[in-house]
Amino acid sequence: MPPIAITPIEALPASPLLNPKQNNRARTDPDQVARNTLAGPLKYTGLLENYSHFEVTPSIGREFGPDLQLSQILKAANCNDLVRDLAVLISRRGVCFFRAQDLDQDEMMQLQKKISTLAGQPRESGMCIHPVSENVGEMGAKTQLISAEMQRKGGGIMRLHDDVSRWATRAFHSDVSFEKVPSDYSMLKINVLPPVGGDTQWVNCYDILDKMSPSMLEYLKTLKAEHNANFFHQEAANHGRAVSETMIRGNPLNVGDDLSARHPLIRTNPVTGWNALYYSYGFGGRIQGVTYDEHVMLREYLTQLCMNNFDCSVRFRWEAGSVAIWDNRSTLHSATFDYTEERSGDRASSIGELPYLSNEGISRTDGLRAEGVSW
Numbered sequence: 001m002p003p004i005a006i007t008p009i010e011a012l013p014a015s016p017l018l019n020p021k022q023n024n025r026a027r028t029d030p031d032q033v034a035r036n037t038l039a040g041p042l043k044y045t046g047l048l049e050n051y052s053h054f055e056v057t058p059s060i061g062r063e064f065g066p067d068l069q070l071s072q073i074l075k076a077a078n079c080n081d082l083v084r085d086l087a088v089l090i091s092r093r094g095v096c097f098f099r100a101q102d103l104d105q106d107e108m109m110q111l112q113k114k115i116s117t118l119a120g121q122p123r124e125s126g127m128c129i130h131p132v133s134e135n136v137g138e139m140g141a142k143t144q145l146i147s148a149e150m151q152r153k154g155g156g157i158m159r160l161h162d163d164v165s166r167w168a169t170r171a172f173h174s175d176v177s178f179e180k181v182p183s184d185y186s187m188l189k190i191n192v193l194p195p196v197g198g199d200t201q202w203v204n205c206y207d208i209l210d211k212m213s214p215s216m217l218e219y220l221k222t223l224k225a226e227h228n229a230n231f232f233h234q235e236a237a238n239h240g241r242a243v244s245e246t247m248i249r250g251n252p253l254n255v256g257d258d259l260s261a262r263h264p265l266i267r268t269n270p271v272t273g274w275n276a277l278y279y280s281y282g283f284g285g286r287i288q289g290v291t292y293d294e295h296v297m298l299r300e301y302l303t304q305l306c307m308n309n310f311d312c313s314v315r316f317r318w319e320a321g322s323v324a325i326w327d328n329r330s331t332l333h334s335a336t337f338d339y340t341e342e343r344s345g346d347r348a349s350s351i352g353e354l355p356y357l358s359n360e361g362i363s364r365t366d367g368l369r370a371e372g373v374s375w
């Protein structure tokens, strides 16, 4: 494969918060610390086809039965081959579901790191550390607890958007997209469930591009958008904490208290070579290079594209022990906040590469057609 050509990356200022003994220039050079290491898209070799499974919708989602135990994949002699195929499958299907898993927290962290590494994670990227987490050490040694109680206390993405909208779909987001170097993959295991409610939904942002005219898509490829989560300062304050100014959150470029970044509006996934929309209302900030009025209209248009096209979405009903793993580069997701009882689980999320748009990037539809396959 030819090397992936990328759009120019905005220069980032050297952070004074990094260790002055280190070579700051190298530590803040995106080429050095934040470029995906794959030489080209990865092929799925079919190692997971013998486990019971079904495609949940034509566009997005595959569900595996309990005969596939992620804990056993970690112990298999051909573990790396299996996990590499798992990474490719997740990137192609957007999200994969696994029922009745016995995976513990340490194994979640191990598997998450391995998926990311085998999918070309930059050497300087590690596990995601959320700026508002309290139970995650600087080394990211633990999974992150998610719970309804914590969300009520802090505010949560919907409450903090209360003055903007009451629409449930406004909480769709891609994990930590407000970071300079955002997440590649996330894994969630739900342990405590309400009797009913709390489903999670995902949107396939590859297929959303097919809903646009070619000329609109070509225009959007020229734009960048801000992703902004500075509202998390209020959330941290509600927990009696502050966002750390010095903690490195999974990549040397993710440091400081400004929780915002500018990314290409259309992004190439290095694992598939397919382009996807990379924008959400949840963290969606100002679209760059257009007037304010155009920004408002474009934001609404892009949001409606994701929310109204339910042929590009999947909804998952959790059971105790269910695990979901998804690719944050090409999907959006949101919990459904329709419950009052406790809902808690463990999340493991990794930091990937600096988002880019490749000249080689193609649509998922064209990619599948060229391969002669349906997913």
Ligand SMILES: [Fe+2]
Residues within 6 Å of the ligand: 173, 174, 175, 333
């Ligand atoms: Fe999330």
